[in-house]
Amino acid sequence: MVTIYDIAKKANVSAMTVSRVINNSGSISQKTRKKVEAVIEELGYIPNSSARSLTSKKSKILSLMVTDITNPFFTNIARGAEDKAMQMGYQLMLCNSDENVEKESKYIDMLISTGTDGVLAAPANDSSKKNLQKLAKYKIPYVLIDRYIEDLACDQVLSDNEMTTKRLLEHLIKQGHKKIAIVNAPLDIATAKERHHAYLDTLALHELPMNENWIYQSHFLQDSDISDTIKKMLALPETERPTAIFATSNFIGMNAVKYLKENEVKVPEDIAVVCYDSIPNYFGNEPFLTSAEQPSYNFGYFGAQLLIERVENTAPATPRKIVLPSELHLGASSLFKRK
Amino acid sequence: MVTIYDIAKKANVSAMTVSRVINNSGSISQKTRKKVEAVIEELGYIPNSSARSLTSKKSKILSLMVTDITNPFFTNIARGAEDKAMQMGYQLMLCNSDENVEKESKYIDMLISTGTDGVLAAPANDSSKKNLQKLAKYKIPYVLIDRYIEDLACDQVLSDNEMTTKRLLEHLIKQGHKKIAIVNAPLDIATAKERHHAYLDTLALHELPMNENWIYQSHFLQDSDISDTIKKMLALPETERPTAIFATSNFIGMNAVKYLKENEVKVPEDIAVVCYDSIPNYFGNEPFLTSAEQPSYNFGYFGAQLLIERVENTAPATPRKIVLPSELHLGASSLFKRK
DNA sequence: CTGTTAGCGCTTTCAA
DNA sequence: TTGAAAGCGCTAACAG
Numbered sequence: 001m002v003t004i005y006d007i008a009k010k011a012n013v014s015a016m017t018v019s020r021v022i023n024n025s026g027s028i029s030q031k032t033r034k035k036v037e038a039v040i041e042e043l044g045y046i047p048n049s050s051a052r053s054l055t056s057k058k059s060k061i062l063s064l065m066v067t068d069i070t071n072p073f074f075t076n077i078a079r080g081a082e083d084k085a086m087q088m089g090y091q092l093m094l095c096n097s098d099e100n101v102e103k104e105s106k107y108i109d110m111l112i113s114t115g116t117d118g119v120l121a122a123p124a125n126d127s128s129k130k131n132l133q134k135l136a137k138y139k140i141p142y143v144l145i146d147r148y149i150e151d152l153a154c155d156q157v158l159s160d161n162e163m164t165t166k167r168l169l170e171h172l173i174k175q176g177h178k179k180i181a182i183v184n185a186p187l188d189i190a191t192a193k194e195r196h197h198a199y200l201d202t203l204a205l206h207e208l209p210m211n212e213n214w215i216y217q218s219h220f221l222q223d224s225d226i227s228d229t230i231k232k233m234l235a236l237p238e239t240e241r242p243t244a245i246f247a248t249s250n251f252i253g254m255n256a257v258k259y260l261k262e263n264e265v266k267v268p269e270d271i272a273v274v275c276y277d278s279i280p281n282y283f284g285n286e287p288f289l290t291s292a293e294q295p296s297y298n299f300g301y302f303g304a305q306l307l308i309e310r311v312e313n314t315a316p317a318t319p320r321k322i323v324l325p326s327e328l329h330l331g332a333s334s335l336f337k338r339k
Numbered sequence: 340m341v342t343i344y345d346i347a348k349k350a351n352v353s354a355m356t357v358s359r360v361i362n363n364s365g366s367i368s369q370k371t372r373k374k375v376e377a378v379i380e381e382l383g384y385i386p387n388s389s390a391r392s393l394t395s396k397k398s399k400i401l402s403l404m405v406t407d408i409t410n411p412f413f414t415n416i417a418r419g420a421e422d423k424a425m426q427m428g429y430q431l432m433l434c435n436s437d438e439n440v441e442k443e444s445k446y447i448d449m450l451i452s453t454g455t456d457g458v459l460a461a462p463a464n465d466s467s468k469k470n471l472q473k474l475a476k477y478k479i480p481y482v483l484i485d486r487y488i489e490d491l492a493c494d495q496v497l498s499d500n501e502m503t504t505k506r507l508l509e510h511l512i513k514q515g516h517k518k519i520a521i522v523n524a525p526l527d528i529a530t531a532k533e534r535h536h537a538y539l540d541t542l543a544l545h546e547l548p549m550n551e552n553w554i555y556q557s558h559f560l561q562d563s564d565i566s567d568t569i570k571k572m573l574a575l576p577e578t579e580r581p582t583a584i585f586a587t588s589n590f591i592g593m594n595a596v597k598y599l600k601e602n603e604v605k606v607p608e609d610i611a612v613v614c615y616d617s618i619p620n621y622f623g624n625e626p627f628l629t630s631a632e633q634p635s636y637n638f639g640y641f642g643a644q645l646l647i648e649r650v651e652n653t654a655p656a657t658p659r660k661i662v663l664p665s666e667l668h669l670g671a672s673s674l675f676k677r678k
Numbered sequence: 679c680t681g682t683t684a685g686c687g688c689t690t691t692c693a694a
Numbered sequence: 695t696t697g698a699a700a701g702c703g704c705t706a707a708c709a710g
Contacts, residue, residue, distance in 0.1 A: 003686095003687055013697090014696065014697045014698075015687090015688080016689080017697075025689095026695080027696095028695070029695060032696085046448055047452055047687085047688080048393075048452065048686085048687050048688070050389045050390075050392035050398070050453075050454050050686085050687080051686070051689085051702090052688055053389035054389045054688070054689090054704090055687085055688055055689040055690070056689060068418070069408075070411075075408060075409050075411075075414050076409060079435065082433055082435055091434075091450075093430055093432055094403075094417065094421055094433045095421075096422075109385055112385050113385050114388045114400070115388060115389050250621075257622060261624070282589075283627075284593075284597040342703055344703080353680065354704080354705095355681060355705080356679090356680060356681075359679095359680085362705085365679080367679070368679060368680090371679080387702085389702085389704090390702070390704040391703080391705075393686045394706070395686090395704080395705060395706085396686085
């Protein structure tokens with residue numbers, strides 16, 4: 001392994017001079033710099049990050065904590081974060097919490113151990129607060145993406161849950177729906193809570209009936225098995241049965257369609273479905289499921305940007321908050337006018 | 340920051356004893372161990388990985404090099420690799436090469452700098468050889484996934500390109516196709532080359548005609564724009580026009596279907612399409628596109644397993660090779676018998 | 679079973 | 695503009 005001492009010896013300078021050249025710090029004569037750079041090139045020197053971190057307390061490593069990278073929403077976030085990180089000379093560590101605060105906690109310790117410079121985190125739920133506070137205790141900056149947590153003074157990149165929910169529901173209302181159900185995740189997840197409240201607010205705004213039998217809880221993981229939910233919904237008396245479902249996530253929406261079909265319920269004729277978030281539309285044709293597409297790549301890209309500014313101390317002291325709008329894509333799953 | 344010296348002082352032992360407790364190395368009396376562990380717990384000690392790496396030359400970091408994490412094939416690999424890594428106490432660094440050897444090279448240097456313990460790599464193409472040899476020069480083990488490279492003595496987890504290609508083509512042949520085109524990626528990528536040869540071999544085996552106008556080259560990235568390819572194909576005289584397309588990747592297959600439809604060609608009536616690799620089937624219904632589903636998660640999971648064995652020196656000296664079979668999913672895109 | 683010493687490769691601090 | 699010394703937190707090697 002080539003060290004700065006090897007370079008120093010060959011270039012007839014001190015190790016310190018080599019360090020200055022590498023880091024572009026202090027002042028160096030043009031001649032010395034050229035000489036050192038030539039030797040670095042010649043010997044193919046690659047700096048040792050561990051040694052560097054040990055003294056400088058900087059690792060040039062950013063970390064991304066998501067609940068599951070296989071959710072396309074998070075996949076795109078990862079890509080956006082990685083692009084920005086690479087562009088700014090950082091590497092990206094990947095962590096999957098599986099919506100599990102304990103697993104998340106274990107990761108946080110590993111990240112602290114590794115000396116990550118900052119963390120881009122979509123926390124599992126409100127109990128993740130202690131994990132984030134642990135980061136703060138170690139003076140490691142973090143940026144919340146997708147899910148905020150109360151009373152944490154940090155930068156955030158969030159979805160416009162209120163507006164997007166409202167638009168999805170008003171689309172259903174325009175189609176003539178009056179009995180609208182919501183299938184959501186646990187309310188200790190910020191996005192679930194906000195979408196829940198926006199659901200209630202929008203129904204109230206339009207003076208539509210509410211019914212606790214129309215409020216269902218599943219979760220945000222891929223295998224959100226909502227067959228029981230659907231069964232319960234179908235078991236309601238005709239007059240009480242919802243004519244539309246608002247799914248608060250892509251997987252919930254897809255599973256709703258899947259289980260409705262399995263139960264021989266026609267979508268959208270019998271029950272319409274809309275969902276928050278989308279899946280990539282690889283085929284380029286009109287997708288079936290009406291959804292609100294989030295600019296997921298930018299959650300990662302902007303998030304990494306904010307984080308790096310925090311890490312490099314070029315950010316204002318006050319926390320910043322970016323709210324990203326979604327784009328509605330109407331599909332057959334909700335395009336059926338009710339009289 | 341709490342160090343082993345803080346622990347040592349408080350527990351009235353030497354730093355070395357603390358180190359031994361933490362690493363479960365050497366022998367320690369039950370009493371000392373308990374005492375030290377209590378203090379570690381009390382002070383909330385988290386080891387400093389940089390310091391550890393600097394002396395031990397081990398970072399407990401594995402790296403994953405893929406061409407693009409947003410390709411579902413690689414997303415699942417990442418999940419599999421991360422699961423295994425976490426399970427064995429390693430963290431995972433993510434790198435997207437975008438099929439670009441230069442970008443890959445830049446990453447390799449960063450990984451060497453960070454002191455990664457090993458790399459799970461889907462190399463960009465045959466020219467990636469020099470990048471991998473650089474890793475070898477630094478004694479960093481690597482495992483090739485998905486794409487092998489000649490004359491590199493290393494563990495590999497590969498797809499059964501020959502068999503899978505043969506099965507896809509024989510399915511088309513059974514449907515009565517005699518003029519089968521291939522849309523592939525550059526042949527300096529191992530998977531492309533193997534699928535190319537398997538294509539020729541299978542046609543020969545069945546004594547079917549070959550035609551250089553049926554061999555097209557695109558690439559494996561998501562935006563494989565094959566509209567020109569499709570136009571060229573459609574411009575062939577009726578008698579020479581292929582009746583089926585073998586797409587060598589998921590994105591090529593999807594884009595083929597997309598552009599055929601845009602050109603008002605009926606799939607499968609006018610031209611049938613099958614593809615190697617698949618996309619996740621979230622809706623649970625029969626997918627349209629006939630595809631060969633690879634066990635992508637296991638590419639990552641097994642790959643990480645082999646890599647860790649290599650890193651921890653518990654692997655046999657001779658390179659190991661795992662070949663994973665694919666599963667055919669027949670869809671409407673090829674289910675039309677030709678007379 | 680436990681401790682001492684030295685040093686990993688680099689940067690910070692101070693001095694020249 | 696350059697260099698010397700010290701030390702980051704930990705573990706390998708040796709000693710007892």
